[in-house]
Amino acid sequence: MQSLASTMVEHEVKGRSPWADARKRFVRNKAAMFGLCILIFVVLFAIFGNWIAVWSNEELDFNVMGQVATMGQPSIENGHYFGTDDLGRDLFSRTVQGTQISLMVGVVGAAIAVIAGTLYGATAGYIGGRTDQLMMRAVDILMSIPYMFVLILLLVMFGRSIAMLFLGIGLISWLDMSRIVRGQTLSLKNREFIEAARATGVSTWKIIIRHIVPNLLGVVAVYATLLVPLMILTESFISFLGLGVQEPLTSWGALISEGSKTMAYGTLWQLAFPLFFFVITLFGFFFVGDGLRDALDPKER
């Protein structure tokens, strides 16, 4: 008994952080875990898909060319698991490539939003006053610009490159995030623990980084997971219009666009496979986002 008491005192107890609590709640959420499994599957597909593929994404299969509707169906024998596209390229490796690009667009867009939006919004909200007014009016002005129009103009003027696409999506994605973060910061900044830090003399920048941002991360994480599919949708829409990712690169939007053009000629697989991955990924992200919201904000249930 004595030794138990003394070991209890000597041993540092490990704390249960709010994050650990949230993780527990998230793991218990079946829909969210299902969504997470889908996302892991899609990511693995994007990373390791090329190892399984028999054909590269650039090779043309001359046996199939010209008779895609009859010869290009999905089959295990000739290695075209998902069939071929109109030119006789292997649709499996094309889908792998499209998945890589689309996921990258989504993640990069969301990452820009998280970093720029969080810091911008937290700074505006915490400093307040005239600075806040100026910073948020700038956001209002940027938001009032019809971004799809600007994005299309950008791509037309500066050429259709993937870098330009990232730039365009990055420019618009952080605006909503900065508004959400600013609102949260306003409600946080008058809490007593912030006052305590100010009274001690912690610098403004350190208060934002050490006290404000960690308390915002829940909201940011939820919004970021919901932002990724939004970015993917935007990119797909641009690519569907033919302005986004250009050959030989491809993306889900481009693949779906090609597939839909040949739908009437009996090559439905060209639409079905990219669309399948597109849809399950969006579902996955939305499930995970919902799960995160429930896990991080237990009060709101």
Add this chain to the structure above:
Amino acid sequence: MTRPLLDVRDLHVIFRIHSQAAMPWTKPRSLYAVNGVNFTLNQGETLGIVGESGSGKSTLARALIGLADATGKAEWIDGKDLIAMSPRQMMKYRSDIQMVFQDPLASLNPRMTVGQIIAEPLITHRPGLRKAEVKERVKAMMEKVGLLPNQINRYPHEFSGGQCQRIGIARALIVEPKLIICDEPVSALDVSIQAQVINLLIRLQRELGLSLIFIAHDLSVVKHISDRVMVLYLGKVMEIASSTDLYSAPQHPYTQALLSAVPVPDPDFDPTNTVVPLHGELPSPFNPPSGCVFRTRCPRAQARCASEVPLLLGNDQQVACHFPGPLTAAEIARARQSEVA
């Protein structure tokens, strides 16, 4: 006589309030939160500050610690004026003045461990310390305030209200301050826990030779802990006296009304003839009454009270009233009657 630790002269805090729908060029209205407060605080002494809600207690504390803009003078023991200092100059003094907050849980960052919370003032003011040494000091401080040092990695939500307030006290003490401002540190706690926290504060004060400014609206708590008590009303000092004098022989009518309202834990006690009723609400701090601010509710108010601001006079027991002295039974009865009418 030795120099007081803190000498506050004519302290004002005025908030400029822009009404919501006003045009940008309209002048903001002024809210007089603290309106000319004078007091001194000696080393090792506890000054209690009491007053009803909106009397400026918390604002006074926030002004002293630099969280609210103030005008006037607050001379520290070395002769420097805390109010006139730039934030950079103030840094040196921030470790001398620390604060304990009202809501124990809200004053701790929920995403930081107890160790990180207590260490924050230390790493802010002594940036040269090694990590191991910081941890050592945090653990020693946790032990001192009655927390188990092995719980250093726990998070605030895993502690009870009383324990959280101990964490708050540990955070204030870690930089070895000379003055701790306690802004209603026990109002959010259970009565039994209140006693623990207050006794802890008294013990620490004796051990470390601290000065305390103790703000509360619970008069019996203030009586227990304070050497001297200051009564605030609408941002002005009504009366300052030693705790014993103030509680046994209050001179200002407001102090008497306040003290008579303290509940007596005796079911047979009949408050009818002792409680001094005060009418109406606290006047608007946007537009405080002329002369004595208390005259609108004072049972003894006369014409002179409206025209002339009473000064804080006296040596040990200072009163700001033209007609100080105990209220007579007739005055109490009259106040009671006008309340009924």
